[in-house]
Amino acid sequence: MYYFQTNSLKYRDSIAIISDGQSFTYAQLLDKAKEIAVSINLSASSAVAFMVNPGFNYVATQWGIWLAGGIAVPIAVAHPMDSIQYILEDTGAKTFICSENFKSLVADYCSANNIRLIVIGEEVETGKCKVESGTLPSIEMSRGAMILYTSGTTSLPKGVLTTHHTIEAQIKSLVEAWEYTANDHTLCVLPLHHIHGIINVISCTLYVGGKVEFMPSFSPEGIFAAFEKGQLNVFMAVPTIYFKLITYLESLSDEKRTYYKQIMSKFRLMISGSAALPVSVMEKWEALSGQRLLERYGMTEIGMAISNPYHGERRAGHVGMPLPGVQVRLVDEQNKEVTGQPGEIQIKGPNVFKEYWGKQKATEESFVDGWFKTGDVAEIADGYYKILGRNSTDIIKSGGYKLSALEIEEVLRTHSGVSDCSVIGLPDEEWGEVVAAVVILSDKNTSSDALNQFMRTKMPAYRVPRKYLFVEELPRNAMGKVTKNELKKLF
Incomplete structure (x- = not known):
């Protein structure tokens, strides 16, 4: 029996999911997952792609794929057909599950490529599938569980395969470090084709019997309306979301800001991740919310590896210390461990992924002596x-x-004239690379000369950007990370 099955039976009458104005218990979630598993009816372990709106059906579909013995491949609901096609071809998935609103996008492709299309609400309806005892397979924890795709900023995205053992190790490490309990009630505002939303928000909360609430779409007004209900006590987001929430709060009256600060100060935990948290954002959020954000470090291949402490100093500009069960080391360019100087982060532990799907050479090249090379x-x-x-x-x-x-x-x-920025290196014959900055201005009268003079008072000349480019917004991926290769093209 899977870890999520065991826990669902333990908390069966408790609320697990709140979405679309409805509350669903753990028993209802597991029953729906079983119905989906039976409808999939896999003959052997294989990849099953799914494109389902965030909420009850999303979690039930993921669990259903696992109960059927399949490997869950979540696809972003905003993906165009070209991206969907790439993932289907790369995984070889012959079953595709989607919400009704995506049927028209994928139906013709699935039909032409002999891919079975299961539409939630048509083939899978409550009570339509009879779940017989012994219908579902018994699955080993070493079996493949999920394929998530890397952002692919420098090459085509790679499918990261994790096992059930890997996922449970990632969950247990965070449950211990961040002290999740059945009293936790969290709001999911993150994309659900990345590890941040899938593991940190959903899986960890449901592992301990807590509640996950979903928003139909992101908006600062919607988030604060959810906060006002007074039931949430955990919130996780990426820096760009906190930046938008700060901008919204700063547009309100002093009275309204004080009101929201009183509400947010009662949360037990707020976390930022998936991209570097600017110190300025951390400080502004603390002043407006009474919450000092906990920043952590992780990636698709390793889950979470390093975190600021739940108890103790949450140091601005730092990601903290190794999480329980995770080994971390820094190495130089010869893969020799270093102390007292910068080095590449390498990770070892049960949290590390199994392989890049169908890419043996890339998998081998990403490890040295059992350590995963993060590139950070x-x-x-x-x-x-x-x-x-x-x-x-x-x-x-x-x-x-x-x-x-x-x-x-x-x-x-x-x-004072800079709202946000991103710094890159541009190829240069003399210097190898020169520093360049792409800047969003809060004061349109700020010039590149003014920025240059300012920077020269703050750091050595060799670190100061040689070129500045002013833009209205920075290109970002789904998790809020700036896509720096796109910035280089602007020059």
Whole structure:
């Protein structure tokens, strides 16, 4: 019996999901998952793609695929057909489950490629599938459970395969570190084709008998309306969402801001992740909400690996310390462990993925002596890890120096005329790379000369951007990370 089955039976009469104005118990969730599992009727373990709106049916579909012995492949509800086709071809999925509103998008392709299309609300309706004892297979925890696709900012996305054992290890580590309980009631506002929403928000909360509430669509007004009900006590988001919430709060009256601060200060935990949390955003949010955000570090291949403490100092600009059961080390370019200097983060533990789907060479190249090579560079101070950036996009090699784009960004954001920014390295024959900044201005009268003079008072000249470009917005992926390769094209 799966870990989620066991826990669902334990909490069967408790509310598990709140979505579309309805509440669903753990027993209802598990029953619906069983019905979906029977409708899938897999003859062997295989990939099952699904494109389902966030809410009760999303979780039931994911669980149903697992109960049927399949490998769940969640697809973003905003994906165009080309992206969907890539995932279906890469996984070889021959079953596709979707909400009714996506049927017209995928029906012709599925029909032409002999892919069985199951539409929630048509083939799968409550009471239509009889779940007989012994109908569903017995599944080993070592079996493949989920394929999530990397963002693919530098190459085609790769499918990251995790097992049931991997997923449970990721959940248990966070439940211990962040002290989830059955009293937790969290709001899911994140895309559900990434690990942040799937594991940290949904899976961890349901593992301990808590409640997950879904929003039909994102809006600051909607989030604060949910906060006003006074039932939520955990909230997780990406920095761009916190930035939007801050902008909304700052547009309100002093009285209304005080009102919302009283509500938010009662939450037991608020977390930021999936992209670097600007110190300025952390400080503004604390002033407006009374909550000091807990920043952590993870990625599709490893789940969560490093986190600021639940109890203790949550250090701005740092991602914290290794999570329970996770081994972390820093290495130089020769893969030798380093201390007292920056190095690439490498991870080992039961939280690490099994393989890149169908890509043996890429899998082998991503490990050294059992350690997964993250490609992220960090340094340690007093036991706290500080991310300096990705080797490929955030570490700028200029004139013999290795510069952290993230550190330069933090300084640039402190200028009163800067709303947000992103720093990149541009190819240069003389320097190797030169520092360039793409900036969103809060004061349109701010010039590149003014920024240059400001930066030269804050850091050595070799770190100061040589080029500035002013834009209205920064290109980002679904999780709010700036796609820096797109920025380079602007120059």
